[in-house]
Amino acid sequence: MKLNVDFPTYMYVNGHTLRFAFQEEVSQNNLALVRSFTMFLQTHYAPQIREIVPSYHTVTVFLQDTTLPVQQMPQYWVEWQGSQHNEKVQSITIPVCYDEEFALDMERIMTYTKLSYEAIIERHSKPVYDVFLMGFLPGFPYLGVLDERLHMPRLEVPRKHVVAGTVGIGGEQTGIYPIDSPGGWNIIGRTPIALFHPKRTPHFLIKPNQQVKLERITKKEYENLLRKEL
């Protein structure tokens, strides 16, 4: 993959927050750039940084103090891109049950996509997804890239209550609700595995730099796994 060596545009969001932005698009190229730039910042400027939030095309830096030497950055960024950084991307498999009991919006998805129940599951569970972004809820992964045929507009009226473990499709992404929450994504299945544990470690099952594989399981397997989780 050819990386764009241009330095991202930047602006101060407030006195302690710097926002760097690449081209506004959801793409594998952006994912690579955002990850590389995040690692670049962590390597060169760790003492000045409190937190970093990467997204599809931005890297937002929460500063300890109020400045980063932005003027000197482009040069270091070029050098950084010229050298090899092998970041190991870990992979995790999440079991998902697509049974009718959990796939509350399957009819809507079938009507919209003109695909069969089987074909939808097949296309949804096939790819190895990248975690493009985490947020909205603690441990909520925005997974991509979703099969084009499965792109679905969000519900017009969001549900007041979506159960933890719910797997949904929102636009061109898929994701998993780690905790109970209101939500407007199309519900396609449920995982028995808890993604967020406030009270025990590790707190998060999925990490920002991971790849995620969804493995189709039967309702029986779902129930067995759920018993183990409790």
Next chain:
Amino acid sequence: MARLLRVKKVGVFGSLQDQGRFGYRNYGIPTSGPMDATSYQLGNEILQNDTNAVALEIFIGGFCFEALTTQSYVMTGAPAICLLNGEPIAMWVTFTLYAGDELTIKTVQQGSIVYLHTIGGFEAPLTLGSRSAYEKGNIGLPIMRGMVLTSQICRKIEPRRGIWGKALPNFSCKKVRIYPGVHYELFTTTSREALLTTSYQYTGGNRMGYYFSGEMLTLASPREILSESTQFGTIQVPTSGQPIILMADAQTVGGYPIIATVHEADLAIVAQLKTYESLQFEWVKE
């Protein structure tokens, strides 16, 4: 461990907060911490507490506590009617409760948030590096009737300490400084003008966000916004055209256009708005 206070009555909402939770924003964990950091910090200073000591944050009032032991406290935040065994007591000055005393935080007179601080801070479980409650993420517990608040230290402060007069924070100026948001230029000229020349009325909210009502803010041409980092102070505009200011429990990412961000030092003014009060925005002067 000292058992300090038994909660006899709960009002709108109360939670224990330290300075906040940092380091997990990229996992979707908001910072939480005090809504009005100014009052929170001053409370800890008055008691000579650690800057990260846990305080009880109370919305509006309606709380009543029974003291279980001798301990000193201070109350800060919005001016409120507070009673010790039925008699009014002052905020911003330390006071001591003895076993059997009844402390009532009845209701705010201005503003909306009151802090009750104790020497050494209240005890709360440490989760992801912080003792701040984050209700939506099942971190920490909301304050409930019958609950007993505890601390590590139990002591009486003599002589009394406090702050008075000009040293008190003043939240009466309802004007806050803003930085232009990343999507500011995408709004219509009328909207951009309205943001700075008209006022916006606070219609309600909670620790996650405050909702406002006023002149419509609209994008020049409707478009999808890619989700990106948001924080305490982000002013986002959903399709309704009415702005929302994200507060201490702000979600870490959002997909609504961001028209501006409130200056860090003015967040307490926003937090202390009372329902139906109006707010004005002005640019930060560099």
